[in-house]
Amino acid sequence: MRRWITALALLPMMAAAEPITLERFGSFHVGGREVVVSGQPVREVLFSPGGVPARVDPNGTYLVGSMYAQFMVPRPLRGAAPLLMWHGGGLSGVSWETTPDGRDGWQHFFLRRGWHVVVSDAVERGRAGWTQIPEQTGGTALTLTVDNPWERFRIGAGTGSFARGEVLPGNQFPTDRESYMNFMRQVVPRFTTTDDMTLAAYIALLERTGPSVVMAHSQAGLFAWRAAQARPDLVRALVLVEPAAVGDAAQVAALRNVPVLLVYGDYIAQDARWPTIRANGVRFGEAVRAAGGHVDVVDLPERGIRGNSHMIMMDRNSDEVAEVIQQWLGARGLWR
Amino acid sequence: MRRWITALALLPMMAAAEPITLERFGSFHVGGREVVVSGQPVREVLFSPGGVPARVDPNGTYLVGSMYAQFMVPRPLRGAAPLLMWHGGGLSGVSWETTPDGRDGWQHFFLRRGWHVVVSDAVERGRAGWTQIPEQTGGTALTLTVDNPWERFRIGAGTGSFARGEVLPGNQFPTDRESYMNFMRQVVPRFTTTDDMTLAAYIALLERTGPSVVMAHSQAGLFAWRAAQARPDLVRALVLVEPAAVGDAAQVAALRNVPVLLVYGDYIAQDARWPTIRANGVRFGEAVRAAGGHVDVVDLPERGIRGNSHMIMMDRNSDEVAEVIQQWLGARGLWR
Numbered sequence: 001m002r003r004w005i006t007a008l009a010l011l012p013m014m015a016a017a018e019p020i021t022l023e024r025f026g027s028f029h030v031g032g033r034e035v036v037v038s039g040q041p042v043r044e045v046l047f048s049p050g051g052v053p054a055r056v057d058p059n060g061t062y063l064v065g066s067m068y069a070q071f072m073v074p075r076p077l078r079g080a081a082p083l084l085m086w087h088g089g090g091l092s093g094v095s096w097e098t099t100p101d102g103r104d105g106w107q108h109f110f111l112r113r114g115w116h117v118v119v120s121d122a123v124e125r126g127r128a129g130w131t132q133i134p135e136q137t138g139g140t141a142l143t144l145t146v147d148n149p150w151e152r153f154r155i156g157a158g159t160g161s162f163a164r165g166e167v168l169p170g171n172q173f174p175t176d177r178e179s180y181m182n183f184m185r186q187v188v189p190r191f192t193t194t195d196d197m198t199l200a201a202y203i204a205l206l207e208r209t210g211p212s213v214v215m216a217h218s219q220a221g222l223f224a225w226r227a228a229q230a231r232p233d234l235v236r237a238l239v240l241v242e243p244a245a246v247g248d249a250a251q252v253a254a255l256r257n258v259p260v261l262l263v264y265g266d267y268i269a270q271d272a273r274w275p276t277i278r279a280n281g282v283r284f285g286e287a288v289r290a291a292g293g294h295v296d297v298v299d300l301p302e303r304g305i306r307g308n309s310h311m312i313m314m315d316r317n318s319d320e321v322a323e324v325i326q327q328w329l330g331a332r333g334l335w336r
Numbered sequence: 337m338r339r340w341i342t343a344l345a346l347l348p349m350m351a352a353a354e355p356i357t358l359e360r361f362g363s364f365h366v367g368g369r370e371v372v373v374s375g376q377p378v379r380e381v382l383f384s385p386g387g388v389p390a391r392v393d394p395n396g397t398y399l400v401g402s403m404y405a406q407f408m409v410p411r412p413l414r415g416a417a418p419l420l421m422w423h424g425g426g427l428s429g430v431s432w433e434t435t436p437d438g439r440d441g442w443q444h445f446f447l448r449r450g451w452h453v454v455v456s457d458a459v460e461r462g463r464a465g466w467t468q469i470p471e472q473t474g475g476t477a478l479t480l481t482v483d484n485p486w487e488r489f490r491i492g493a494g495t496g497s498f499a500r501g502e503v504l505p506g507n508q509f510p511t512d513r514e515s516y517m518n519f520m521r522q523v524v525p526r527f528t529t530t531d532d533m534t535l536a537a538y539i540a541l542l543e544r545t546g547p548s549v550v551m552a553h554s555q556a557g558l559f560a561w562r563a564a565q566a567r568p569d570l571v572r573a574l575v576l577v578e579p580a581a582v583g584d585a586a587q588v589a590a591l592r593n594v595p596v597l598l599v600y601g602d603y604i605a606q607d608a609r610w611p612t613i614r615a616n617g618v619r620f621g622e623a624v625r626a627a628g629g630h631v632d633v634v635d636l637p638e639r640g641i642r643g644n645s646h647m648i649m650m651d652r653n654s655d656e657v658a659e660v661i662q663q664w665l666g667a668r669g670l671w672r
Binding site for chain 2: 017019020021022023024025026027028029030032034037045046047048049050051052054055056057058059060061062063066068070075089092093094097098102104105108121126127129130131142143144145146147148152159181182184185186187188189190192195219221222244245246273276277280
């Protein structure tokens with residue numbers, strides 16, 4: 001496994017300015033189910049000022065729990081399977097498209113290396129839409145204040161660090177005010193009770209794309225582990241970037257033929273929550289390995305890659321980390 | 337004006353299967369403002385099952401009212417300015433990306449003709465995110481039942497037509513069940529009281545892109561008229577596809593140097609609301625013309641293009657209508 005790490009320095013970086021040729025690209029929605037609501041009063045709604053009022057009957061059938069995906073297939077194609085990018089909680093597919101300081105995101109990085117990239121918005125977020133039917137969402141969505149990710153995503157050192165303007169020493173997240181606020185613009189509300197709907201939609205996505213590499217960040221680690229356990233035939237590999245949760249301990253054997261890469265950033269030991277979250281992930285990986293699976297754990301600081309926050313794909317050294325993942329995928333025979 | 341219509345039949349259609357070369361592409365957020373909330377209780381939130389609970393303080397500063405945009409710049413570039421595509425109410429930028437029956441959307445059409453295309457999600461929708469801070473949104477968002485657009489967007493003939501499975505004769509909207517449900521998957525909740533925030537964000541978008549052609553559908557007609565009145569220096573032309581509202585009557589002269597195309601579909605005379613909505617739009621256009629502006633009105637059936645619903649960019653003849661717009665833009669000197 002050392003070999004693909006040391007090869008890193010030898011690869012020339014692609015110039016970001018090069019044009020890219022797409023064999024095809026587009027978007028689609030998948031999944032969801034119908035829910036019937038009854039007994040609610042009819043309303044008259046003026047949709048646009050100066051328009052004509054429309055009668056809106058809230059009773060009837062709603063379609064809830066679908067999700068959105070945008071695919072891009074580059075020419076030449078070198079990835080052995082589609083590369084699905086699943087964003088973290090309170091975020092959307094934008095996480096992969098761009099960095100808050102305006103550099104190309106991992107969508108670009110992997111497209112330029114010939115991967116068919118699929119960037120999606122999970123149920124309830126972004127272009128997936130959401131619903132306020134209480135029995136479907138479990139209630140109120142959570143919106144984050146500007147200080148929350150700064151203090152929770154290992155950008156600053158915990159509570160109060162945003163107000164104090166404190167950044168963890170050597171942090172690679174772009175913390176100038178404009179960049180950080182660009183990141184906050186990407187944040188979307190989050191329901192904490194829609195996991196089952198979301199998992200079902202991700203499985204529907206895999207059924208649509210066919211066998212794929214799943215790259216998942218943070219919250220999506222939960223969905224990636226569990227989707228792979230439910231449909232190991234549809235997952236060629238899991239790349240889990242700081243997964244916030246694990247899979248079903250009773251089904252580790254289902255992952256026997258799904259190689260897994262776990263990637264963790266910096267500042268974990270000193271954080272209030274991340275030592276536990278990381279330990280849970282590593283322990284689950286060990287259980288998968290004990291069941292015959294292949295699990296690699298990369299702690300970036302141990303590889304000399306320092307300063308990574310929880311938002312690794314946005315950090316200033318994001319391309320360096322992407323290259324670690326690219327090399328691992330190549331070593332697994334998924335890139336030619 | 338007849339000339340660019342008759343030239344239509346002579347243009348070869350581009351093959352959808354051709355690869356496309358992008359000089360560059362990416363996404364960004366713009367606009368928004370900070371809002372302070374105080375006096376709310378602190379909550380403990382378990383973000384992921386098996387994770388570690390986090391303390392969430394809802395008091396503090398929120399960033400609300402920003403919007404999302406994805407840009408693609410093709411090679412070769414032939415449009416004289418960026419072409420911004422502003423979606424209608426209860427929808428997102430997806431409207432322009434794909435049709436519910438899986439054909440290429442107008443984003444593709446105009447990219448392939450060499451336009452720098454910018455597809456955006458307005459405030460509160462899609463990747464723009466949204467907020468539930470009541471004083472910012474004015475309350476509850478509206479989600480549509482599956483029958484609502486069918487009956488309101490001139491797909492079926494008004495109330496009850498969805499249940500009866502009735503389609504207006506010759507309708508070009510893809511009404512097979514799978515396609516229609518794909519369209520419903522694109523529908524997102526809509527607040528009806530966020531117009532000022534949305535207009536401000538669209539103006540911020542124009543400030544970012546520089547002088548642009550604005551193509552707006554339905555609700556976005558409101559924002560397009562008013563953004564052009566506020567910043568005529570940033571709008572090279574308006575293409576309004578069934579605009580649901582008009583601009584400020586006191587400021588028609590501001591549009592003197594902004595050429596405008598109004599496009600309306602079929603079945604309007606027999607609809608309960610659309611005769612009034614269309615008449616308002618045409619009358620506003622006449623006022624702009626009287627103030628020295630250039631306004632063309634295209635009623636598609638009068639040009640022999642029949643069967644168009646309100647969702648013209650999704651109808652089976654969407655490319656034919658796009659070609660009408662493309663020719664008009666060419667005649668205005670905006671394409672070379």
